[in-house]
Amino acid sequence: xxxxxxxxxxxxxxxxxxxxxxxxxxxxxxxxxxxxxxxxxxxxxxxxxxxxxxxxxxxxxxxxxxxxxxxxxxxxxxxxxxxxxxxxxxxxxxxxxxxxxxxxxxxxxxxxxxxxxxxxxxxxxxxxxxxxxxxxxxxxxxxxxxxxxxxxxxxxxxxxxxxxxxxxxxxxxxxxxxxxxxxxxxxxxxxxxxxxxxxxxxxxxxxxxxxxxxxxxxxxxxxxxxxxxxxxxxxxxxxxxxxxxxxxxxxxxxxxxxxxxxxxxxxxxxxxxxxxxxxxxxxxxxxxxxxxxxxxxxxxxxxxxxxxxxxxxxxxxxxxxxxxxxxxxxxxxxxxxxxxxxxxxxxxxxxxxxxxxxxxxxxxxxxxxxxxxxxxxx
Amino acid sequence: xxxxxxxxxxxxxxxxxxxxxxxxxxxxxxxxxxxxxxxxxxxxxxxxxxxxxxxxxxxxxxxxxxxxxxxxxxxxxxxxxxxxxxxxxxxxxxxxxxxxxxxxxxxxxxxxxxxxxxxxxxxxxxxxxxxxxxxxxxxxxxxxxxxxxxxxxxxxxxxxxxxxxxxxxxxxxxxxxxxxxxxxxxxxxxxxxxxxxxxxxxxxxxxxxxxxxxxxxxxxxxxxxxxxxxxxxxxxxxxxxxxxxxxxxxxxxxxxxxxxxxxxxxxxxxxxxxxxxxxxxxxxxxxxxxxxxxxxxxxxxxxxxxxxxxxxxxxxxxxxxxxxxxxxxxxxxxxxxxxxxxxxxxxxxxxxxxxxxxxxxxxxxxxxxxxxxxxxxx
Numbered sequence: 001x002x003x004x005x006x007x008x009x010x011x012x013x014x015x016x017x018x019x020x021x022x023x024x025x026x027x028x029x030x031x032x033x034x035x036x037x038x039x040x041x042x043x044x045x046x047x048x049x050x051x052x053x054x055x056x057x058x059x060x061x062x063x064x065x066x067x068x069x070x071x072x073x074x075x076x077x078x079x080x081x082x083x084x085x086x087x088x089x090x091x092x093x094x095x096x097x098x099x100x101x102x103x104x105x106x107x108x109x110x111x112x113x114x115x116x117x118x119x120x121x122x123x124x125x126x127x128x129x130x131x132x133x134x135x136x137x138x139x140x141x142x143x144x145x146x147x148x149x150x151x152x153x154x155x156x157x158x159x160x161x162x163x164x165x166x167x168x169x170x171x172x173x174x175x176x177x178x179x180x181x182x183x184x185x186x187x188x189x190x191x192x193x194x195x196x197x198x199x200x201x202x203x204x205x206x207x208x209x210x211x212x213x214x215x216x217x218x219x220x221x222x223x224x225x226x227x228x229x230x231x232x233x234x235x236x237x238x239x240x241x242x243x244x245x246x247x248x249x250x251x252x253x254x255x256x257x258x259x260x261x262x263x264x265x266x267x268x269x270x271x272x273x274x275x276x277x278x279x280x281x282x283x284x285x286x287x288x289x290x291x292x293x294x295x296x297x298x299x300x301x302x303x304x305x306x307x308x309x310x311x312x313x314x315x316x317x318x319x320x321x322x323x324x325x326x327x328x329x330x331x332x333x334x335x336x337x338x339x340x341x342x343x344x345x346x347x348x349x350x351x352x353x354x355x356x357x358x359x360x361x362x363x364x365x366x367x368x369x370x371x372x373x374x375x376x377x378x
Numbered sequence: 379x380x381x382x383x384x385x386x387x388x389x390x391x392x393x394x395x396x397x398x399x400x401x402x403x404x405x406x407x408x409x410x411x412x413x414x415x416x417x418x419x420x421x422x423x424x425x426x427x428x429x430x431x432x433x434x435x436x437x438x439x440x441x442x443x444x445x446x447x448x449x450x451x452x453x454x455x456x457x458x459x460x461x462x463x464x465x466x467x468x469x470x471x472x473x474x475x476x477x478x479x480x481x482x483x484x485x486x487x488x489x490x491x492x493x494x495x496x497x498x499x500x501x502x503x504x505x506x507x508x509x510x511x512x513x514x515x516x517x518x519x520x521x522x523x524x525x526x527x528x529x530x531x532x533x534x535x536x537x538x539x540x541x542x543x544x545x546x547x548x549x550x551x552x553x554x555x556x557x558x559x560x561x562x563x564x565x566x567x568x569x570x571x572x573x574x575x576x577x578x579x580x581x582x583x584x585x586x587x588x589x590x591x592x593x594x595x596x597x598x599x600x601x602x603x604x605x606x607x608x609x610x611x612x613x614x615x616x617x618x619x620x621x622x623x624x625x626x627x628x629x630x631x632x633x634x635x636x637x638x639x640x641x642x643x644x645x646x647x648x649x650x651x652x653x654x655x656x657x658x659x660x661x662x663x664x665x666x667x668x669x670x671x672x673x674x675x676x677x678x679x680x681x682x683x684x685x686x687x688x689x690x691x692x693x694x695x696x697x698x699x700x701x702x703x704x705x706x707x708x709x710x711x712x713x714x715x716x717x718x719x720x721x722x723x724x725x726x727x728x729x730x731x732x733x734x735x736x737x738x739x740x741x742x743x744x745x746x747x748x749x750x751x752x753x754x755x756x
Binding site for chain 2: 065066067068069129130133136137154155156157159160161162163164166167168170171173174175182183185186189190192193194196197199200201203204
């Protein structure tokens with residue numbers, strides 16, 4: 001249930017980090033015959049197209065809700081202000097629906113792409129249901145530069161609107177006559193369960209002492225929280241294209257690995273990101289003692305800097321320790337580890353993509369999206 | 379999302395109320411050829427049988443959850459203590475699954491009954507998802523004589539476990555190969571949306587001033603909160619029996635009217651119920667200034683007692699005013715209204731039942747269940 005390319009946390013594409021930028025040479029770039037490596041422009045075009053296609057489906061679904069649920073959903077999606085007046089438009093990037101549609105067209109052409117529209121909307125509804133609930137649980141007050149729904153409508157209404165969006169998502173698939181809709185619904189429901197377990201693990205992790213957190217656990221948690229829905233989105237596209245089980249599994253694995261790469265980079269930005277770019281104070285994750293991936297890698301490194309970091313994390317936050325804390329993570333190898341891991345995950349994602357979509361031309365859109373969501377550190 | 383026959387609020391069948399018992403003569407009892415009117419014993423047998431059939435399905439579904447979600451669900455269902463040790467068994471009555479199975483066999487015999495098992499488990503999962511979330515929203519600390527899940531596992535985990543149970547419910551239907559499962563999933567998802575809107579309306583109502591609440595609004599809210607899922611359970615049974623649209627609609631209406639009758643009687647018990655039977659202090663609903671159906675009927679009666687009640691409800695609770703408040707509701711006609719309404723709703727339920735299941739013998743089980751859940755005041 002992590003934020004994935006939501007605007008609050010997002011750097012503009014290619015934004016440099018504060019301090020030394022990580023070496024972009026780590027990032028494997030699979031060769032694409034017949035064209036240059038994807039750039040941000042290509043990804044933006046892929047996203048814009050998908051957004052244009054899925055929006056009517058998504059809006060129709062939300063408009064089918066009764067009064068109060070509809071009002072909260074419209075606000076949450078950024079279509080309306082709290083008083084019900086229309087906004088200039090501030091919705092998220094809709095990466096997940098774009099992955100559904102792009103995977104469908106990669107393996108099944110434009111027919112599959114059109115057939116997968118409801119599934120794309122369903123994935124976006126599930127994503128937004130989890131955001132509504134996560135914001136309640138984490139007491140986050142801001143999302144996409146606006147007050148979160150629970151701060152505007154109260155906790156009960158935010159919980160209810162999330163519940164309604166989950167129901168709406170699975171309803172879209174239940175009424176979809178496409179032969180893949182049944183398997184898609186089962187897969188999406190399984191994904192929700194995994195997201196819940198991942199969010200639980202994250203909450204539980206934050207309550208543990210720094211020396212009680214294992215790196216493997218954090219990786220598993222990050223895959224469940226962030227990778228699972230990205231993988232599910234890709235897999236659903238494959239299902240609507242009539243792909244075989246192996247290709248669907250490879251699409252799922254592609255999305256999971258790309259999602260993990262994203263999370264690793266997001267965690268690096270949470271420590272060393274440029275406040276002017278991220279819109280968050282420097283070292284925001286350190287200030288709240290977040291056990292992000294680089295921090296846990298540092299804590300479990302067995303180095304002298306690990307002990308120093310554990311001691312710092314045991315204290316209440318003090319701004320004057322911030323720089324030292326970030327340096328301890330770096331000296332303990334947390335930053336390097338996260339960057340190497342991110343590159344490794346992207347490399348695995350590319351291998352899965354080749355398995356799922358052997359034709360490089362057809363795989364271009366998915367490649368562009370994966371690059372887009374993970375290139376913020378390059 | 380109301381509690382409906384949960385054990386905290388339940389009186390034993392036929393329990394007398396404190397004070398004057400309402401006149402049982404109000405209750406219409408449709409003639410049943412070939413047998414006496416149903417008694418509590420018949421309903422108990424219907425419930426026990428259904429519970430025995432649906433339990434393995436329900437447990438298998440819950441066991442499929444990952445670790446933390448499974449643990450919370452097992453606790454919530456009353457199968458385990460908080461420390462994971464087994465209980466002596468303290469689950470709810472499973473009225474809703476019994477309605478699914480009884481409606482299915484009424485119209486489709488034992489084949490339909492067996493086919494509807496997954497749907498019955500799905501309805502029970504949805505019911506329990508709403509209980510988990512309602513308890514968080516209402517800050518209720520006790521359910522079925524045990525601490526609520528959020529008091530044991532924390533608010534985030536109770537929200538997550540509810541989310542996971544909703545997903546599990548819709549997953550059960552997604553993997554059900556029965557031709558009715560698609561329509562059942564759509565109907566159940568629609569029902570969840572209605573439950574959410576009903577719970578929102580209830581919360582909003584409680585925040586309004588006593589003179590700003592309209593009786594019609596409370597009735598609509600009660601139907602959404604309590605009637606919708608009872609109706610949906612009956613309708614799903616009809617779908618699995620291959621019933622036509624008209625019979626399915628009549629089953630839905632039967633359940634909604636019986637659910638409303640239940641809510642009216644539950645609200646009467648919430649004011650005049652015998653604390654020894656209800657396990658709650660006398661006048662519990664009045665103490666929390668609940669705008670229950672008899673209270674709103676009294677407030678909107680235009681009588682002198684209505685003005686007195688509004689004045690009393692405007693004050694902070696004081697135990698010495700309790701008796702006078704209950705009397706004001708009664709003098710303003712709130713108690714009589716609720717009893718006449720309950721009888722009227724049961725009468726309508728019976729009419730719908732005759733439409734849905736014309737054979738009185740086949741309708742016996744549904745009749746027994748409807749009588750069982752509403753006879754607590756007789």
